[in-house]
Amino acid sequence: IVACLSGVLLGLGLLYQRGKIILSILVVVIGSTLWFLSGGVNAELSHATENQLKIIVTSGSAIPSGEARFGALLKVAFESLSEESGKLSAVQHNRAAILALGIALGDERLAKFVGLNVESKLIHLAARLREGTTLRDRADWPRHFWLSAALAILENPLVSDAGGLMKEQLDALTRGSGFSFCDFAADRAGVRF
Numbered sequence: 001i002v003a004c005l006s007g008v009l010l011g012l013g014l015l016y017q018r019g020k021i022i023l024s025i026l027v028v029v030i031g032s033t034l035w036f037l038s039g040g041v042n043a044e045l046s047h048a049t050e051n052q053l054k055i056i057v058t059s060g061s062a063i064p065s066g067e068a069r070f071g072a073l074l075k076v077a078f079e080s081l082s083e084e085s086g087k088l089s090a091v092q093h094n095r096a097a098i099l100a101l102g103i104a105l106g107d108e109r110l111a112k113f114v115g116l117n118v119e120s121k122l123i124h125l126a127a128r129l130r131e132g133t134t135l136r137d138r139a140d141w142p143r144h145f146w147l148s149a150a151l152a153i154l155e156n157p158l159v160s161d162a163g164g165l166m167k168e169q170l171d172a173l174t175r176g177s178g179f180s181f182c183d184f185a186a187d188r189a190g191v192r193f
Contacts, residue, residue: 045096046115048088050122052077052100057125060104065132070105070142073129077101095153098193102150104129105142113154141186148190160191 056077063072077097088096103110104126111118135141144164151160164187172179 043115044088045092045099048092048096049099049103049114050116052096053103053116053122053126056100056104056129057122060126060129065134067134067136069129069133070135073101073105073133098146098149098153100126102146102153103127104146105133106145106147106150107143110147110150110154135186138182140183144183144186145190145193148187149193150190152191157191161188164188164191 056073059076060069060073063069063076077100078094099110099114103114103116103123108123108127109118111120111123116123130139130143133139133142135145148160148164151163164184167187168179168184171177171183
C-alpha cells in the first residue's frame with residue numbers, strides 16, 4: 001500500500017511539477033516505513049538469549065525425543081527469571097526465551113542476528129536439540145513455529161508472515177515440495193505466539 005501510494009504521489013508530483021513537496025512526502029513515508037519494520041537486538045537481550053540457550057542445552061539432554069521434547073523445552077525456556085537475569089523485565093525474558101528456542105529448534109543461523117557466534121559450541125549443541133523434536137510426528141513443524149516466532153521478535157510480525165508465505169510459494173514451484181497449508185499454519189502460529 002505504501003509503495004502504491006508513494007508511486008501515485010511521485011507520479012502526480014512529477015506531472016504537476018511539485019517535486020520538492022512530493023520528494024519530502026516520499027522521504028517521510030519511506031523513513032516511517034523503515035522505522036516501523038526495523039527490529040534488532042540490544043546487548044542485554046543478546047546476553048539473555050545466550051543464557052537461555054545455556055539453560056535449554058543443559059536441560060535438553062535429559063528430555064526424551066518426540067513431541068514431549070517440544071513441550072518440555074518450552075517449559076524450561078519460560079520458567080521464572082533466574083537470578084542472573086533478574087534485572088530483565090518479564091517481556092525481555094520472554095523475548096530471550098523465544099529467540100533461544102528459535103535458534104535451537106528453528107535455525108542456528110538466527111544466532112548471527114542476535115549477536116551470537118554461529119560457530120560456537122553452544123549454538124551447535126542447541127541445534128542438536130532439533131533432532132528428534134516433533135509436533136504431531138512432524139519434524140518440520142517445530143522449525144516453522146520457532147523460526148517464525150523468532151523472526152517476529154527480530155524484525156516484525158509482518159516480515160515473519162511474508163517470509164513464511166514466500167517460502168511456501170517457492171515450495172509450490174515445479175521442483176518444490178508443494179504449498180503446505182499446514183506448514184503455513186505452523187508459521188502463523190509462531191508469529192501469533
